[in-house]
Amino acid sequence: MLDMIPNIKSSLSGGRNPMLDYAVWPGWRLLMQDAGLATSPVLRRAQLPADLFARLNVRLSSADFFKLWEAIEAEAKSIDANLPAPLRIAQVMSSDWFDPELFAALCSSNIGCAIDRIAKYVRLIAPMVIKIQRTTSHATVTIDFLDHTTPPPSVFLAFKLVFFVQLARLATRSKIQPLSVSLPYSPNLEADLLTYQSYFGVAVTNSPVTTLVFAAVDVDRPFLTENHKMWLFFEPSLRQRLTDLDRTAGMAERVRSTLLESLPAGEVSMQVVSRKLGVSTRTLQRKLQDEGTTFQQTLDTLRDSLAHHYLRNTTMSSAEISFLLGFEESNSFTRAFHGWTGKTPQAVRSEICSDENRQGTDSC
Known part of the structure; x- marks a missing residue:
């Protein structure tokens, strides 16, 4: 099981700094199939190797990773113009879909704990900075990036917001609704605003920083999927890989x-x-x-x-x-x-x- 977690070795990065690359794990192939997205046309659109999802320990540059997400969105829209890729993927997210980020989060006690864990280990899979700031009434989650030379496409930002909300709903088995959702607008995103609003239950507003706000009661709502023993087994490998990443980074x-x-x-x-x-x-x-x-x-x-x-x-x-x-x-x-x-x-x-x-x- 732990072998499926992306490590810091690069298959496609050609010696680039691993801190600025994005991990792609073989489970993407299963995810694409569950979401009804054929891998071949997606990879052709992105101009990436046809066997990408069959490789182990693949890491892509920001530019290639974002091209992959844009290709996923284009393929999703070719199937159903009214269903953006992040929401298509959300429909098939489940506890038996082994994504390292999802698995680590599902073991948590609540969404607040899950985001804390993701924030700590996110650098293993992406050059991102995730923060959660709490007050007595709400918690604000923000997403930023270590590399600002290649701005992320709106589809990827939307996916991260959908991921957190779907995670909370999946693990609590309740229709958790965020208090607010915001991210940088793009022409492609604006066409789907009403669809995203229907999913989140609130309007998606334009802001320079990708932000999600949960009510405090939802942040602390217990996860029915909590598994502390599995997390104790799982975390040492993550911790070691984070140490290895810091050691190899300049x-x-x-x-x-x-x-x-x-x-x-x-x-x-x-x-x-x-x-x-x-x-x-x-x-x-x-x-x-x-x-x-x-x-x-x-x-x-x-x-x-x-x-x-x-x-x-x-x-x-x-x-x-x-x-x-x-x-x-x-x-x-x-x-x-x-x-x-x-x-x-x-x-x-x-x-x-x-x-x-x-x-x-x-x-x-």
């Missing part, structure tokens, strides 16, 4: 991953990052130097990438972007951005809007 990528989680809280100092990584600042500096970079360069590169992502995909103000990037004030962000690009954030946003107008894809 220090710059580990710093980048830590900063991505820490930026909105303003925790951007080398001391804070060193403590979270469990190394001294001297060791951190030395390892970054060995990789041809510095802490400040890594921080600036991440901030620059995220800033362009927010400017291109959201209508957030410079002040709002400044906060998300961990700057104390908006002017500091503007000065830093000008240092990276030679332009102001407003100028770059105007250029992006002009380009999109010329291409007929205006989202400004």
Whole structure:
């Protein structure tokens, strides 16, 4: 059973950093069949090897993985234009469908515990950051990515939201309804908004960050599938593979991953990052130097990438972007951005809007 969990070895990644790749496990073939999706046309659409789902330990780049999801969506729509792929897959999700993420979650005591576990081990299967923030009345789940160079398609974001809701319903055997659902809109998604609204029970709104909010009572609702003994058997392998992943990943990528989680809280100092990584600042500096970079360069590169992502995909103000990037004030962000690009954030946003107008894809 544990052999079916994706490990960090790459079949297709060609030596890329495994922290930025996505795992594809052989069980996808069963999933596709259950969902009524033929694998051959999907893989042809995605321009991927015809035996991809028969291989072990496959990892794809962001670009190839997202092409795969777009191909799955296209194939699903060719069968039924009114049923998006995430909802088609949700119809066949069951406790005997062995997906590592689903299995680990089903062993949990409730959806809150399940999301905590997924958040801890998600890097084994995807370069994602999943967070859950709780209050007395609700819990907010957010999904972000370590790599912002290739934006994920809306079908993949929608699938992750559907996955969490379907997981909660499957494990509790109750019609749990989220309080709110939001993700970045795309033209393809907008055509399916009413269908997704019918599934979730609430409207799907447009936001720069993929977000799902559950009522506190639903977060703590007991899972009927809880299996603590199985989890105790299952977790050591996951824990070891996470350790192996960190060991093989470069220090710059580990710093980048830590900063991505820490930026909105303003925790951007080398001391804070060193403590979270469990190394001294001297060791951190030395390892970054060995990789041809510095802490400040890594921080600036991440901030620059995220800033362009927010400017291109959201209508957030410079002040709002400044906060998300961990700057104390908006002017500091503007000065830093000008240092990276030679332009102001407003100028770059105007250029992006002009380009999109010329291409007929205006989202400004």
